[in-house]
Amino acid sequence: MMTARGRLRVLLGAAHGVGTTCAMLEEGRRLRDEGRDVVIAAAQAHSRSATDPGAWGLDVVPETAGRLDTDAVLTRRPDVALVDELAAADPPGSRHLRRWEDVEDLLAGGVDVISTLTIDRVESLSEVAWAITGVPPGGTVPDAVLRAADAVEVVDLAPAALQARLAAGLIGDPRSGGRAFQLDSLIALRELTLMWVADDADQELRRYRDRHGAARSRQIRERVVVALGDEGSAPSLLRRAARLVSGSAGAGPIGVHVSGQRNRPLEDPPALRRLAERLGGSLHEVVGDDVPGAIIDFARSVDATQIVVATAGRGPVGRVLRPGVGERVARRADGPDVHLVTGSGEPGGRLPRPAGMLGGSLRGAPGGALGGVRRLAGFALAVVAGPLLTWFLLADPAQDSTAVVALAFQLLVVVVALVGGIWPALCSAVGLGVTLDYFFTAPLRTFSISSISHLSTVVLCVAIAALVSLIVDRAARQTRAARRSAAESQLLQSVSGRVLGGQDAVRALVDQIRESFGMTRARLIRDGEEVASSSAALAGTASGRARAGQWRRSSLPVGEGARLELDGPALDASGQKLLPVITAQLATALDRADLSRAAASGKVRTALLSALGHDLRRPLASATAAVTGLRSAAGELTGTDRAELLETAAESLSALSGLIEDLVDVRRLETGALAVTMAAVDVEDVIGDALDEAGAGPDQVSLDVEPDLPVLGADAALLRRVLVNLLTNALRHSPGGVELSARRAGGTRVVGEGEGEDVGDVVELSVADHGPGIDPGRRAEIFMPFQRLGDDDNTTGLGLGLALSKGFVEGMGGTLEPEDTPGGGLTMVVSLYRWPGEDG
Structure with a gap:
């Protein structure tokens, strides 16, 4: 028997600390109280007793080597599994790279899953969140996985309340560094979360309508389509439509222009497109002959709730006899509200092209070049005007000239041809020919003709009328073709x-x-x-x-x-x-995109190979020379010489090992797989080790270490590598010496556990040089891999040092920021926090 797939519920939060883990555990306890079998498959304590899985009285399936043990959970077969941090990375050697893939296994095994996620871990929004918070994106969850969830529920908390939690020591996540918990960042993340959920709900509504063919009810989000055409000023209409949506949750105005037989092209479409984009909307162009129909079809295609269209302000008679586009749209639109705006300014702004009816217009109107409305008007004119003209001519007893009557009838046929085209004109010509024969050609009141001249008059009248009709129809076709072209x-x-x-x-x-x-x-x-x-x-x-x-x-x-x-x-x-x-x-654009990607990849590859060539050459050459010397002159070397050669070979191989380690660590940072071992670290010890490894003597580095600094919470090996990288860079750009200082700063952060959580001091480690410095506008670039700003050649390494340093520091819950050195130069400031439980 096939196992039914489990259901996935995701508790989505705007930022760390809003309470997604607590909400998950609370929901698990509620379900357990209702009699369901609930287990905790993965949950982080986040350095707080309130989120300690053991404090909730729920069964726990222990993790294996830091990863969710899917086999154990599936063997246990609970009703519901609680899995914290859906975007977490699995350790190396695991079955999958990401925890959401483990969750997929649980769902396939028929286990319901409740999980947590923050908006910065949604794949399509991770870079946006990075720009907001300054925190690089870690592991992410594909949008398709999140949208496929059976339920996505927002766990919301006001930004001010979240900051209060942070100040009270109730948030113990490393991401509290940087800009992540600034008020403007929290507001932006909250808005991003609510927008994603609203968009997801909107897409779900559209899918339901498409599946069930449901009628379109009133839209929650306002979408205003503004029709740009011959009437009204296009910029004014766009701004008017923008004001209509300014107070709603919808997007900006959606401009549309219909290009066809009866419309002129838009004036300055690029300017109108820029205006629409500045107003938060877009600009589209539709090709079609039925302008009102094309506007209405486009509005339906984008689920518009309102249509704004200009009207020329005709009087009541003019609106009846010659209705404009606005009046015809208002009559035919059965869904969106229609706003008729009196045209202001000069006519003309018209629109670029996208939406809907180019294919329809190219298919053309059946039955001739003129539209159906004009043909009907031509037939109506022939039916009404023919009898009236006949009555008028018969009412004049002095009128006995067949030639004059024939000319009057020809004039009417020409008018009908101009209005309705060939078919109304031909019908009119035949009808008036018969009328001319019956009422005005001797013998009267009969269809017989007594003379050749009278017969010629009737035949010529019909022939001329038909010829004029054909000419008018051909001109209309050419006009239509020209406008379509x-x-x-x-x-x-x-x-x-x-x-x-x-x-x-x-x-x-x-x-x-x-x-x-x-x-x-x-x-x-x-x-x-x-x-x-x-x-x-x-x-x-x-x-x-x-x-x-x-x-x-x-x-x-x-x-x-x-x-x-x-x-x-x-x-x-x-x-x-x-x-x-x-x-x-489109093929050209696709090729250009491929070339652009290849060029960007080529630049990175060139930089990497160039730096690798130099960095590998030096240690390889040294190691090769040392080993060659040992082999070729083994019997002639003294013990001291042999020791020196061995030392040279060891140093060279160590440099090669460091290079490979840097490349591996870059990959680990990019995949979120870097292991950070936090422990108590003495500041003076790690500074001394870094100075020794960097080979910096007292004449090169000036030390200023504040006494009685607290013990740091850090990974000693990573922190040493950070300081070595910073010292090496500083000494390269400031041969005259650098300053290394360590001092206590004023910030605080949650780092403790249990009921009495500790709030630790911030310690800043600064490395200042007196070199040329970095342009403030380019400081973000120095933390990108393979960047060597300020270096004039390719002999200064791979450009990985600062990228790795920033990743290492942020992995330890701290920050690395560049600042100006007083008097010129660059200062790199590492901010880390006191180890929990230390008095400092």
Whole structure:
């Protein structure tokens, strides 16, 4: 019998200390009291008795070598397993790299899991959180794993309350260093958390509607579409729409312009796009002949709640006889609210191109070049005006000239042709010809014609009317083709601009292709993996322009090894001719992206190989020379010579070992697998060891160590390496000497356990040089691997020292910050905390 998959609940917090672990343990105890079998599979005490798993009276499955023992949990087969820190890293040699993969095994085994996570560990948001807090991202959880959870619940705490917890010693996490617990950082992280949850809820609602075909109820988040066209000032309309959403949780205004037979191109689309982006929105262009329909379809595709459209302010009669786009949108829109805004400023701003009906417009309108409304108007004019003109001519007894009547009828046919095109005009010409024969050609009131001249008049009248109708229809077709070509040219220009401009051009082009051709989904796939995708929300009913039977999936090649999959309405020959041109641009953008990545990778590889070449050459040459000397002159060497050669070989091999160790540690830092062994460390002892290892004598380093410093909580080996790196860098840039100082600072931090938690002093270790210093705007770069700011050649190592030092210090719960040295130079300040239980 197949085991049912377990359910995953994730307790999501904005920052460490909001109470996710306590909430998990409390929920576990509640479920146990309800009779369910609950075990603690992994939980961190976080240096507090309140989060000590043993204090909650729950069964514990012990961890094995620091990792979640999935085999033991599955053998125990509880109803619910509590797993803290979903993004935690498993130790080397484990079955998986990350704890969330262990959780997947538990879920597959039918065990329900309750876990915890902070927003900075969500993969797509880790770099955003890093920018907010200054804390590098550690292990992360893929967004797909989190979105696939059966429930994501926010454990929230006001930022001020969280700071109060920190001050009271109730948070014992290393991340309390840096900017992580500054008020602005906590507010930003809280906002990020709530936005992620709101977005997840919005996507879940869309998925439900798509699965069940549910009608679209009122949206929680306001989405305002502003239609830009011939009426109204486009910038004014965008700003008006931005004011409508300024007080809601929605995004900025979504501008849309319909390019087609009856619309002029937008004026200065790049400026309008920049304005829309500054207002927090976006700009799109749709190609279509039915302007109101295209606007409404686009609004539905983005789940708009409101449509803002300009109106020319016509009077009541004008709105009835000649309604504008705004009036027609208001009549036909059955979902979003429509705001009619009186046009102000000069007409013109119009929009760039993406969303929806390029394919529809390229399919064209059936039955001629003119639209259905104009054809109906032409037929109506022929039906109404023909009898009226006949009555008027019959009412004049003096009117007996067949030629004059024929000219009047020809004029009416020409007017009908101008209004409705060829078919209304031909019908009018035939009808008026018959009327001319019956009422105005002798013998009257019969369909017989007494003379050739009268017959010629009737035939010429019909022929001229038909000829004029054909000319008018042909002109309309040419106009339509010209405007469609202009719209296509504008689209290609926009696509070319995206290829040349900025980052992520591939994703932007995929979005634009989907929107421009009215597709519901577009996916770029290469070597079986999705490179970029774009999807539109489907309306509850099919678009009036794209019936269900016309929708299909198509696939087009994009360069070598890639293809573009499109789901949506079928395109006619014009659309199929244009699409390959755009996919060629997409292939170019894909190649540019590959070249950019290769160039960036090449720069790092060149820097690495250059530095490796030098750093490996020196110790290898020394070791080789020493070993060669021992072998070639073994019988001639004195004991002293032999000892010196052995010492040279040992030092060289030690340097090689240090180089390899640095490279391995960089990898460990990147994967979050660096092991940190915290213990009590005497400041003076570690400073002495660092000075010895760096080979710095009293004439090079000036010491200033404050007496009676507390014992630090640190990893002695890592701290020594940090100080050696800092001293080596400082001496290289300041040959005249450097200052190394250690003093007690004023900050405090939770480090203790039990009921009476200790609050420890901060100790700052500073290494100051008097070299050229670093530009404040580039200080963040010095902590990146393979960076050697201020070095003029490739003979100064791999540029890993400061990157490793920062990672080591933060792994010990401290901070490493650069400061200016008074009088010029750079000072590196290491801040660490007192070991728990020490009086200092």
